[in-house]
Amino acid sequence: MRRALLAITGLAASTTALVVFKAAPGTGHLAQAVPAPAPTATEKAEPTPGKGATKPKASSSPKPTRSASGASRSGSSAAPKTPAAQPSPSTVVGPVVRNEFGDVQVRITVVGDEIVNAAALRLPRGTAQSDQRSDQVDSRYSGTVGMVVERQSADLDTVSGATATSDAYRRSVQAAIDQAR
Amino acid sequence: MATATRPGLRRVEPVMGTPVSLDIADDRPMTELAALADEVFAWLREVDARFSTYRPDSEVCRFDRGELLLSEASADLRRVLERCADLWGATDGFFDAYATGGLDPSGYVKGWAVQVASDRLRAAGADNHCLNAGGDVRVRGHSSTGLPWRIGVRHPWNPSAVCLVLSGTDLAVATSGVYERGHHVRDPRRGAPARGLRSVTVVGPDLGLADAYATAAVAMGVAGIGWLDRLPGYRHAVVTDDARCLHSTDLPLSTTDPVN
Numbered sequence: 001m002r003r004a005l006l007a008i009t010g011l012a013a014s015t016t017a018l019v020v021f022k023a024a025p026g027t028g029h030l031a032q033a034v035p036a037p038a039p040t041a042t043e044k045a046e047p048t049p050g051k052g053a054t055k056p057k058a059s060s061s062p063k064p065t066r067s068a069s070g071a072s073r074s075g076s077s078a079a080p081k082t083p084a085a086q087p088s089p090s091t092v093v094g095p096v097v098r099n100e101f102g103d104v105q106v107r108i109t110v111v112g113d114e115i116v117n118a119a120a121l122r123l124p125r126g127t128a129q130s131d132q133r134s135d136q137v138d139s140r141y142s143g144t145v146g147m148v149v150e151r152q153s154a155d156l157d158t159v160s161g162a163t164a165t166s167d168a169y170r171r172s173v174q175a176a177i178d179q180a181r
Numbered sequence: 182m183a184t185a186t187r188p189g190l191r192r193v194e195p196v197m198g199t200p201v202s203l204d205i206a207d208d209r210p211m212t213e214l215a216a217l218a219d220e221v222f223a224w225l226r227e228v229d230a231r232f233s234t235y236r237p238d239s240e241v242c243r244f245d246r247g248e249l250l251l252s253e254a255s256a257d258l259r260r261v262l263e264r265c266a267d268l269w270g271a272t273d274g275f276f277d278a279y280a281t282g283g284l285d286p287s288g289y290v291k292g293w294a295v296q297v298a299s300d301r302l303r304a305a306g307a308d309n310h311c312l313n314a315g316g317d318v319r320v321r322g323h324s325s326t327g328l329p330w331r332i333g334v335r336h337p338w339n340p341s342a343v344c345l346v347l348s349g350t351d352l353a354v355a356t357s358g359v360y361e362r363g364h365h366v367r368d369p370r371r372g373a374p375a376r377g378l379r380s381v382t383v384v385g386p387d388l389g390l391a392d393a394y395a396t397a398a399v400a401m402g403v404a405g406i407g408w409l410d411r412l413p414g415y416r417h418a419v420v421t422d423d424a425r426c427l428h429s430t431d432l433p434l435s436t437t438d439p440v441n
Binding site: 140141142143144145146147148149150151152153155156157158159160161169171172173174175176177178 | 336347356
């Protein structure tokens with residue numbers, strides 16, 4: 001009975017920790033990087049070649065707002081209220097832009113001086129798949145999984161951790177241990 | 182500076198651009214302990230002079246420039262090159278001593294040098310010691326309190342806290358993380374900074390291998406967790422970019438710590 005109570009309390013505590021960590025700044029890089037303007041926009045990451053280039057009016061809904069990095073997303077904010085009397089559309093394929101997540105390439109369709117469509121020809125695949133991958137790792141993982149915790153443990157003899165720079169060493173627990181000697 | 186209450190010797194010196202902390206807990210005359218410590222630091226400085234990629238006159242740099250043939254290289258360099266080649270295969274190319282273009286075996290050399298120093302201390306009869314070079318740790322025997330060595334693993338977001346406490350009498354513990362110099366571990370396949378894992382700690386018998394495995398796993402990203410899980414003879418603890426902590430069930434966590 002007492003154990004059950006402890007287990008429930010522990011579960012509640014770890015859930016709280018999870019929520020706190022999720023909300024902590026600097027831990028949710030991906031979530032911060034995506035401004036997520038339209039709810040449906042993130043799902044439509046697949047390039048749609050052939051569409052829009054010939055029929056600018058049909059593709060006037062502003063759907064292309066995606067790309068995880070936000071690096072080379074451009075032009076999609078222009079509201080394509082193109083009058084029908086405009087000259088014929090032309091397509092422009094942008095250069096391949098490399099960012100930290102991979103390669104991004106965008107093709108835009110222009111009528112007059114307005115962008116009427118934009119499609120991603122290339123997107124970093126790793127970004128979109130990273131969540132799925134970590135789930136796969138968890139399901140096959142034989143070890144213990146939880147949230148990282150902070151410990152102010154006393155009686156340590158030494159500390160393992162990358163302390164390559166002198167500044168990092170000064171702030172490290174290892175430095176405190178060394179000074180206590 | 183050694184205190185009178187505990188036997189043994191403790192010394193901190195900067196070597197290879199990083200602070201190296203040595204703790205010999207054997208109850209032996211101070212002159213003997215000092216001589217042992219001198220040998221440890223002399224060896225680490227020798228390794229730095231011979232294997233540094235920052236010194237143009239180092240053996241590694243001369244070999245890389247083709248001024249030195251493999252047959253003319255020292256036994257140490259040949260062994261290191263052999264191990265690096267083995268590691269390249271064992272890590273599916275993610276440990277790559279040629280990742281930066283030229284030869285840079287640093288990812289293996291530091292751990293290896295500390296391992297050799299620890300082996301020499303034991304051969305010299307110093308069975309109880311702890312050697313930490315920039316976060317790469319090799320412990321043997323017991324601390325001067327008579328208990329197994331207690332090794333903290335640095336918390337990847339808080340340098341003044343630890344996230345795990347390990348304990349053991351014969352352990353190599355290496356941690357590789359991206360929290361120190363930003364995302365400096367590169368995925369050698371994509372040439373881009375590695376993402377997904379904030380910190381990887383590998384525990385096992387050999388510090389050179391543990392260090393290389395930890396670096397390789399960081400380069401692999403999230404896929405490195407599964408790779409570590411299948412690694413025979415070595416245990417691991419991983420903290421992901423989204424603050425999850427995953428570790429081997431048989432990781433030698435300290436049992437005296439009630440939180441563990």
